[in-house]
Amino acid sequence: xxxxxxxxxxxxxxxxxxxxxxxxxxxxxxxxxxxxxxxxxxxxxxxxxxxxxxxxxxxxxxxxxxxxxxxxxxxxxxxxxxxxxxxxxxxxxxxxxxxxxxxxxxxxxxxxxxxxxxxxxxxxxxxxxxxxxxxxxxxxxxxxxxxxxxxxxxxxxxxxxxxxxxxxxxxxxxxxxxxxxxxxxxxxxxxxxxxxxxxxxxxxxxxxxxxxxxxxxxxxxxxxxxxxxxxxxxxxxxxxxxxxxxxx
Amino acid sequence: xxxxxxxxxxxxxxxxxxxxxxxxxxxxxxxxxxxxxxxxxxxxxxxxxxxxxxxxxxxxxxxxxxxxxxxxxxxxxxxxxxxxxxxxxxxxxxxxxxxxxxxxxxxxxxxxxxxxxxxxxxxxxxxxxxxxxxxxxxxxxxxxxxxxxxxxxxxxxxxxxxxxxxxxxxxxxxxxxxxxxxxxxxxxxxxxxxxxxxxxx
Numbered sequence: 001x002x003x004x005x006x007x008x009x010x011x012x013x014x015x016x017x018x019x020x021x022x023x024x025x026x027x028x029x030x031x032x033x034x035x036x037x038x039x040x041x042x043x044x045x046x047x048x049x050x051x052x053x054x055x056x057x058x059x060x061x062x063x064x065x066x067x068x069x070x071x072x073x074x075x076x077x078x079x080x081x082x083x084x085x086x087x088x089x090x091x092x093x094x095x096x097x098x099x100x101x102x103x104x105x106x107x108x109x110x111x112x113x114x115x116x117x118x119x120x121x122x123x124x125x126x127x128x129x130x131x132x133x134x135x136x137x138x139x140x141x142x143x144x145x146x147x148x149x150x151x152x153x154x155x156x157x158x159x160x161x162x163x164x165x166x167x168x169x170x171x172x173x174x175x176x177x178x179x180x181x182x183x184x185x186x187x188x189x190x191x192x193x194x195x196x197x198x199x200x201x202x203x204x205x206x207x208x209x210x211x212x213x214x215x216x217x218x219x220x221x222x223x224x225x226x227x228x229x230x231x232x233x234x235x236x237x238x239x240x241x242x243x244x245x246x247x248x
Numbered sequence: 249x250x251x252x253x254x255x256x257x258x259x260x261x262x263x264x265x266x267x268x269x270x271x272x273x274x275x276x277x278x279x280x281x282x283x284x285x286x287x288x289x290x291x292x293x294x295x296x297x298x299x300x301x302x303x304x305x306x307x308x309x310x311x312x313x314x315x316x317x318x319x320x321x322x323x324x325x326x327x328x329x330x331x332x333x334x335x336x337x338x339x340x341x342x343x344x345x346x347x348x349x350x351x352x353x354x355x356x357x358x359x360x361x362x363x364x365x366x367x368x369x370x371x372x373x374x375x376x377x378x379x380x381x382x383x384x385x386x387x388x389x390x391x392x393x394x395x396x397x398x399x400x401x402x403x404x405x406x407x408x409x410x411x412x413x414x415x416x417x418x419x420x421x422x423x424x425x426x427x428x429x430x431x432x433x434x435x436x437x438x439x440x441x442x443x444x445x446x447x448x449x
Contacts, residue, residue, distance in 0.1 A: 022325075049332070053254060053325035060262035065255060086328060090255045 001058035004173050006213060006221070007154040012037045012131055014156055015062055016215065019169045020054045029169050030079050031217050033158055035151065036063060037129025042070035042097075043087075044149055044158050045080045045217050052083040056090060065091060070128070071114070072135075073098040074160040074217065075143035076105050085110030097126065097135065099145030119147055136206070138162065140198035148206075155212030161192055162202070163230055165219030175220045178229050188218075189234065190241040203235050252331060253372060256442040257324035260379065261317050263435040267386075268313035270428045275306035277424065281400075281417045288410040295403040295414055301396055302421060309389050309428060316382045316435075323375040330368035337361040376439065383436050390432065393425035 006014040017032040032055060033044040041063045047055055059068065068091060073081040076099070087094065088111045098106055100118035107116070123137045134150040142161050149158040165171065165184045175181045193199060207228075214222040214230065222230055251259070278299050285296035340358035344351050400418035407414045 053258070053328045054321065056254065056258040057261045057321045057324055060258050061265045065251075065259070086254070086331070089252050089331070 001054040002173075003058055003061070006033075006215065007156060009154070011039075011129070012153065013062075014151070014154055014215075016173070016221070017055060017058050019171070019173075020051060021169065022054055023051060023169070025168065028079050028166065029171070029218065031215065031219075031221075033149075033215060034059060034062060034068075035128060035131075035133070035149075036067075037131045039067050040070070040129040041068045042072055042126075042128055042133070043068060044072045045074055045160070046071055046083050046087055048079045048082045049086065052086045055083070056086075069094050070126075071096045072147075072149060073102075073106060074138075074148065074158075075099060075146045076102040077143065080217070081106060082109050084114070088112060088114045099143075099147060101145035102143075121145070123147060138202055140193070140195035141202055142192040142194065150206075150209060152209070155210060156215055157206065157209065157211045157213070158215045158217075160217050162189075162216060162234070163214050163219075163222055164188060164216035167219045171219050173221060175222050175226055178222070178226045181220065182230070182233050184219075185230075186237065187241075189237055190239050193239040196239060199234065199239060203231055207231055251442070252327065253376075253442060254324045254327035254331065256438050257320045257327055257379075259438050260435045261320035261324065263431045263438070264313045264317040264320060267428045267431040267435075268310055268317065270424050270431070271306045271309035271313060274309070274421065274424045274428075275303060277417060277420050278302035278306060281414070284410065284413055284417065288407060288414070292403065292407045292410060292414065295400065295407060298396060298399055298403060301392075302400075305389060305392055305396060309386070309393075312382070312386050312389065316379065316386070319375065319379060319382065323372065323379065326368060326371055326375060330365065330372055333361060333365045333368055337365050376442070379439055380436075383432060383439065386432050390425060390429045393421070393428070397422035397425055 001017050002019040004016045006016055013036045015034045017034065018030060023029070027048065027050055030045070030047050030051065032047050035042050035044065043059065071087060071094060073096060081098070084096065084106065091114070094113070095115045095117050096111065097117045097119055100120055103116050103118050119135050121137065121139070123135045126133045126135065131151065131153050135147040136150050138146045138148045138160060140146070146160060148160050163185070165181070166188055167184065211227045212223060214227045281302065282296065282299040285292040285299060337358065340354055340361055344355055344358050397418060400421055404411055404414035404418045
């Protein structure tokens with residue numbers, strides 16, 4: 001499992017995990033993120049069951065299990081959180097932060113020791129060590145109950161499926177050329193994202209944040225001016241492409 | 249409750265990763281020591297010879313740590329599979345023991361699951377034993393490291409004007425060796441604790 005430090009300022013750190021060479025090519029490649037501040041840590045979208053063992057090994061290289069007491073699931077998909085039953089065995093006193101509407105569904109992955117902290121539809125803030133994280137609503141992008149994570153101090157938005165591509169393990173960590181990258185994003189966003197009003201509302205809310213790094217759950221990360229370039233492109237993109245496709 | 253084997257193996261892998269990073273630092277120290285010894289000339293011939301050993305030691309520790317690290321990661325994966333298979337087996341076995349009308353239709357699957365679990369448990373046992381052996385092997389490197397640190401101190405004492413600088417390097421070697429030893433000890437503790445728990449279970 002490849003680990004990339006995205007941000008480091010004293011004991012405040014963002015680490016991205018992904019591109020695991022041992023994972024089968026038949027499953028979707030995913031990015032996982034660990035945020036540390038002080039002696040606290042949270043793992044964002046821990047990944048699927050198939051990824052659990054390399055993820056745990058990779059995470060423990062940076063943080064002892066007793067400091068990892070928080071998990072976050074942006075939504076309910078298996079590539080996001082189907083490893084829950086295993087994290088449930090690995091971590092003591094852990095809390096999972098996940099959308100309120102998915103609680104009864106996510107529990108199907110198995111959790112007997114972990115506490116479920118339901119994130120209300122309007123979002124919430126979380127203090128982690130010396131920083132404050134915001135769980136930003138991103139409903140219908142793509143899941144009906146969906147959150148992103150905003151770290152104002154680091155300027156990083158973990159943007160779930162938004163800004164992602166399905167490029168597989170060969171994808172570079174950072175987008176090298178946005179103009180060449182955008183076409184790779186098109187189908188994923190058009191097919192997975194269903195709601196135009198939700199999209200516009202999300203763009204309006206995140207445009208003013210001052211995002212330095214946009215970190216999606218799939219594919220390469222965007223930074224600096226690429227973020228604004230993506231937002232302007234996304235604003236114009238027609239989404240919900242499957243509607244009516246069976247009638248044609 | 250003891251930690252599941254997959255957590256123990258991942259923990260060992262993490263400790264060995266740290267040891268590997270320290271060993272890389274040791275290799276760098278050896279290069280610095282060599283450069284200094286060359287500048288110091290004839291008075292540090294002994295120290296210069298030692299730097300070869302330090303580099304070789306660092307290289308050995310790095311490769312040994314990499315082997316253990318990779319093995320521990322693979323073992324963690326096997327342990328996850330064993331845990332998942334065990335969960336499935338327990339459920340299938342419960343159905344086979346019930347009065348379900350068609351329970352016979354899952355008996356072959358239960359049997360296959362049981363066999364797979366036995367195989368994975370055997371693989372785990374063998375893997376854990378191998379890890380113990382490899383960690384024991386690593387201890388030999390630590391003994392060598394301590395000998396080198398002691399020799400470095402002795403050689404530094406006779407290095408005239410360079411004494412102070414070589415002393416710093418010698419101290420650095422000992423401190424790094426101690427930290428590597430600490431990671432190996434912690435890995436052994438994790439493994440032995442898990443081994444005892446499994447034997448008493």
